[in-house]
Every structure is written in structure tokens, then in C-alpha cells.
Amino acid sequence: MESDLSSSWDMDDEYEKLIRRMNPPRVVVDNxxxxxxxxxxxxxANRxxxxxxxxxxxxxxxxxxxxxxxxSDGGWFMDVFNVTDRDGKKLKDEATVNGVKDFIRKSLGADSFFMPSKRRSVGVAASTDYTSIELTGTDRPGLLSEVCAVLNNLKCNVVNAEVWTHNTRAAAVMHVTDEATGLAISDPERISRIKELLCNVLKGNNKSRGARTAVSSVATHTERRLHQMMFDDRDYERSDVEPASDKVRPNVSVVNWYDKDYSVVTIRCKDRPKLLFDIVCTLTDMQYVVFHANIDTEGPEAYQEYYIRHIDGSPVNSEAERQRVMQCLEAAIERRVSEDLKLELCTSDRVGLLSDVTRIFRENSLSVTRAEVTTRGGKAINTFYVRDAGGNPVDPKTIDAVRQAIGLTVLQVKGNMEQLKTQQESPTRFLFGGLFKSRSLYNFGLLRSYS
Incomplete structure (x- = not known):
């Protein structure tokens, strides 16, 4: 039976490639x-x-x-996007325009790696450069520090990673190499040991929700995979212990258009980069097909409207399903957002820098709720989102003390601290509270991006 299913999958895959070769994608860029x-x-061609x-x-x-x-009604798919660069400007450079067209055509071509399965990601391929570790579990203070300590003891070097936390849940994708060779870890016994020890760390003393660890040599699109992992982990389910919050929630509605047999999903929320990507990830993971959609930004607000059916051809057909769609889309919008105080660090890279900086945060009772850490050309360019670890508004004097300890020209305040002082601490995200008890995280080159 397994052989028959595998043969059927291969035949479907080859047929899909044939259709794409006969109908290559057409990309037009108009300025x-x-x-x-x-x-x-x-x-x-639609798929x-x-x-x-x-x-x-x-x-x-x-x-x-x-x-x-x-x-995308019928067998043909048509998308029209109005895009700008990060500065809000048109793509004027001819090389950039041609690069966009070529990249899209290659990505949609017959030999692209994309698979529609929920368990796969765009660009899936084996990697000899690193081993991919995926972690999900209940968020708690110091969790990432414990994970990194285990990897350090196992002589694993984390070359990059992303971690998201939402509704008391935590998910991480880490790329690690063997400390001695700088290559991917391939020994089955060592991989089994890594999984066992990390799973023990993730479980901790909390038995109410499961923990999961996966280790493989398959490369994934990290943000795409994090959406899949948090959806599978049901982070969209609100915790009973979560306190009331005055945070403005996304406005998501789902109604049925019976004449056309569609369900119409309407979303109004604050606009931000990657919003469309986050929403489409979740619709795809929930096995819905988007037949039509209109996306627009009105100043700081985004308006999105989707006409969907389940992959079996049916619209949303129960109140429970409607509520679940709304919950899941709210979670997709919220996962990568942080409203905490934003600090930016830029300085020459050195061994122990990240450990030293986060230790200073911890000693001053600051909890890092999200971080983007990278190095370029010998420079450390890091962004931290911080809040008071004790549940109190961040004190400006605390930030002044932190900047004095790290360096006034090195660490800059980018967020609105006065606005943050009026916000109350929510204990639903703990991963970075009391974090980084050792220098090992920096040595690994960990944490590429969280936003």
C-alpha cells in the first residue's frame, strides 16, 4: 500500500510538472x-x-x-500586486526589475521545490551545511537559555534561528552545525540524543500540553515553517490564564455568500510588512483555497477580503468552523508582532557580546520578548523588544542605566518609552525572561530574526 501511494504521488508530481512546462508562468512588471x-x-496554470x-x-x-x-477560478491563476521597496519607492532600477521577474519565474517553474502539503515548505531541499532543529512547547522563563545550554553541551553550534511566542506557546527553528567540523550533524545516535535531551527541556514540569522536537537535514523556509508549527500546536486557542488586555485585536469576520457558494473572509487590522504572507500561510494550512481576493491599505490600516472554499469544495458550513477560522487568522496576524520597547544595538562583533548585553538586560529586570540578531561584515546589528520582567511599566531610569552599561552610542532607544509606561505587563510570553545565563548563545551565532 505504501509503495502504491508513493507511486501515485510521484505520478501526480510529474503530471503537475508537465502542466507547468506546457503553461510556463508569465510575469509582467509595470512601472x-x-x-x-x-x-x-x-x-x-492554477494549482x-x-x-x-x-x-x-x-x-x-x-x-x-x-x-x-x-x-483563480478555473484552471488559470492571475495575481496583480502593487509593490514598493522597504522605503516605499517604486522599483526603478532595471536590474532589480529584471531580477524580480526572473526570480518569480524560476520559483514558479516546473522544477521548483514547492509542495502544497501542510508539512512541507517552499524551497525544501536537503542541506549539507547544517542540521535543522524544530522545537515547540509551553513558554516559560529561561526556556531558550536551557535549550542553548543543552546544545552547547552536545557540541552543537547554532548558526541561525528564529523563535516565536504566542498565547503561552513557543516555537523555534534552529540551524546547527557540528562544533568540530562546521558541517551538518549526520550521526543517527547523536541526533537521537539531541532530540531526547531537548524534548526533556521542553516538557519541563508542565504536562498539560505536549512538547515536540524534530531534527532533520531538510532545509525549510523558516517563517513558513514557524506558522505551520504554531498552527499544529494550536496557539490560536486562548489560554484560560491569559489576563484581559486592552490591546486592539484584529477585526476578522466570516460570512457565507450562498449564491456563489463562497465563504467571504474580511479582515481589518493595523498594516505591517508580511501581513499578507502571514494570513495566506494560515488559510493554506487550514486547507482553504482562495478563489478571489482584494487587498488594500488605507493609511495605517489594512483591508483584506478573501473568497474561499475548503479544498473539498465546500464553504464554511458550521458556526464552530467559522469561529475556528477567525481564531486562527487572529493568531496569524498576532504571532510576529511586538508592541514592547524597541532597542537597537550596533557595534563591532566580538565573542560574548550577545551574552553580555542580555545579562545586563536581565540584571536590570528587563525581559526580551522578541529579538533580531545578525552579524554582517564583522558588525553586530541587533534589535531587542523588551518589557519589565516583574510586570511593571518600564522605568526610563532603567533604560538609562542599561545604555550606560552597554554604551550610549552602541544601544539606541527606537520605541516610544512613554507610551510603553502606560501598558501593563502580560505574562503570556516568557521565553526570553531571565534569559541567556551563559555566553554560549552568542558563540553559536544564534537568533537571526524574530519579527
Whole structure:
């Protein structure tokens, strides 16, 4: 039976590639049609998951999608996107325009690695450069520090990682290498040991929700995979212990359009980069097909409207399903957002820098709720989102003391501290509280991006 299923999958895959070769995607980039944005039009043979693929490609190219029109009724798929660069400008450079067209065509071509399965990601391929570790579990103070201590003891070097926390849940994708060789870890016994010890750390004393550890040599699109992992971990379920919050929640509604047999999903929320990508990830993971969509930004607000059906052809057909769709889309919008005080660090890289900086945060009762850490050309360029670890508003004097200890020209305040002082601490995200008890995290080169 397993052999028959494998043969059927291979045949379907080859047939899909044949269809793509016969109907190669057409990409048009127009700088004249819109005054303040570059228009990217993508036409292709339709297949499940193609909308996510296109949106992911544009997101990976660091393009901001301001407006979009999607139509995929029948066998043909057509997308029109109004995009800008990160500075809100058109893509004027000819090399950039040609690069966008080539990258999209190659990504959608017959030999692209995209698979629509929920357990797979765009760009899936074996990697000999690193071993991928995926972690999910209940968030708690110092969890990431414990994980890194285990990896350090096992002589694993973390070359990059991303961690998200939401609704008391934590998920991480880490890429590690063997400390001695600098290559991926391939010994089965060692991999088994890594999984066992990390799973023990994730379980801790909390038996109410499960923990999961996976180790493989398969490369994944990290943000795509984090969405999958948190969805599988049901982070959209609100915790009973979560306190009431005055935070403005996304406005998500789902109604049925019976004449056309669609369900219409309408979303209004604060606009931000990668919002469309996050929403389409979750619709795809929930096995819904987007037949039409209109995406627009109105100043600081985004308006998105999707006409969907389940992959079996049916619209949302119960109140329980409607509520679940709304919950899951709210979670998708919230996962990567942090409203805490933003601190930016830029200085020459050195051994122990990240450990020293986060130790100073901890000694001053600051909890890091999210971080983006990277090194470029010998420079450490880091962003931290911090809040008071004790549940109190952040004191400006604390930030002054931290900046004095780290360096006034090295650490800059980018967030609105006065606004933050009026906010109350929510204990639902703990991963970075009391974190980084050793210097090992910096030595690993950990934490590429969390936002």
C-alpha cells in the first residue's frame, strides 16, 4: 500500500510538472500603470498553494505589498500586486526589475521545490551545511537559555534561528552545525540524543500540553515553517490564564455568500510588512483555497477580503468552523508582532557580546520578548523588544542605566518609552525572561530574526 501511494504521488508530481512546462508562468512588471507603486502581474496554470508561493516570493524579495487583486477560478491563476521597496519607492532600477521577474519565474517553474502539503515548505531541499532543529512547547522563563545550554553541551553550534511566542506557546527553528567540523550533524545516535535531551527541556514540569522536537537535514523556509508549527500546536486557542488586555485585536469576520457558494473572509487590522504572507500561510494550512481576493491599505490600516472554499469544495458550513477560522487568522496576524520597547544595538562583533548585553538586560529586570540578531561584515546589528520582567511599566531610569552599561552610542532607544509606561505587563510570553545565563548563545551565532 505504501509503495502504491508513493507511486501515485510521484505520478501526480510529474503530471503537475508537465502542466507547468506546457503553461510556463508569465510575469509582467509595470512601472507606468501606477503613480506610487510598481505593478507586478503573475499569470500561471492554477494549482493549490500557488497564491502562497507567489506571496512568499515577493516577501522574500523584501517587497511591500500595498494592494493586490487575486483571481483563480478555473484552471488559470492571475495575481496583480502593487509593490514598493522597504522605503516605499517604486522599483526603478532595471536590474532589480529584471531580477524580480526572473526570480518569480524560476520559483514558479516546473522544477521548483514547492509542495502544497501542510508539512512541507517552499524551497525544501536537503542541506549539507547544517542540521535543522524544530522545537515547540509551553513558554516559560529561561526556556531558550536551557535549550542553548543543552546544545552547547552536545557540541552543537547554532548558526541561525528564529523563535516565536504566542498565547503561552513557543516555537523555534534552529540551524546547527557540528562544533568540530562546521558541517551538518549526520550521526543517527547523536541526533537521537539531541532530540531526547531537548524534548526533556521542553516538557519541563508542565504536562498539560505536549512538547515536540524534530531534527532533520531538510532545509525549510523558516517563517513558513514557524506558522505551520504554531498552527499544529494550536496557539490560536486562548489560554484560560491569559489576563484581559486592552490591546486592539484584529477585526476578522466570516460570512457565507450562498449564491456563489463562497465563504467571504474580511479582515481589518493595523498594516505591517508580511501581513499578507502571514494570513495566506494560515488559510493554506487550514486547507482553504482562495478563489478571489482584494487587498488594500488605507493609511495605517489594512483591508483584506478573501473568497474561499475548503479544498473539498465546500464553504464554511458550521458556526464552530467559522469561529475556528477567525481564531486562527487572529493568531496569524498576532504571532510576529511586538508592541514592547524597541532597542537597537550596533557595534563591532566580538565573542560574548550577545551574552553580555542580555545579562545586563536581565540584571536590570528587563525581559526580551522578541529579538533580531545578525552579524554582517564583522558588525553586530541587533534589535531587542523588551518589557519589565516583574510586570511593571518600564522605568526610563532603567533604560538609562542599561545604555550606560552597554554604551550610549552602541544601544539606541527606537520605541516610544512613554507610551510603553502606560501598558501593563502580560505574562503570556516568557521565553526570553531571565534569559541567556551563559555566553554560549552568542558563540553559536544564534537568533537571526524574530519579527
Amino acid at each position: 507606468e500603470a501606477c503613480e506610487n507603486a510598481t505593478v507586478v502581474q503573475v499569470d500561471s 493549490h498553494g500557488i497564491l502562497l508561493e507567489v506571496v512568499q516570493v515577493l516577501t522574500d524579495l523584501n517587497l511591500i505589498i500595498n494592494k493586490a487583486y487575486i483571481s
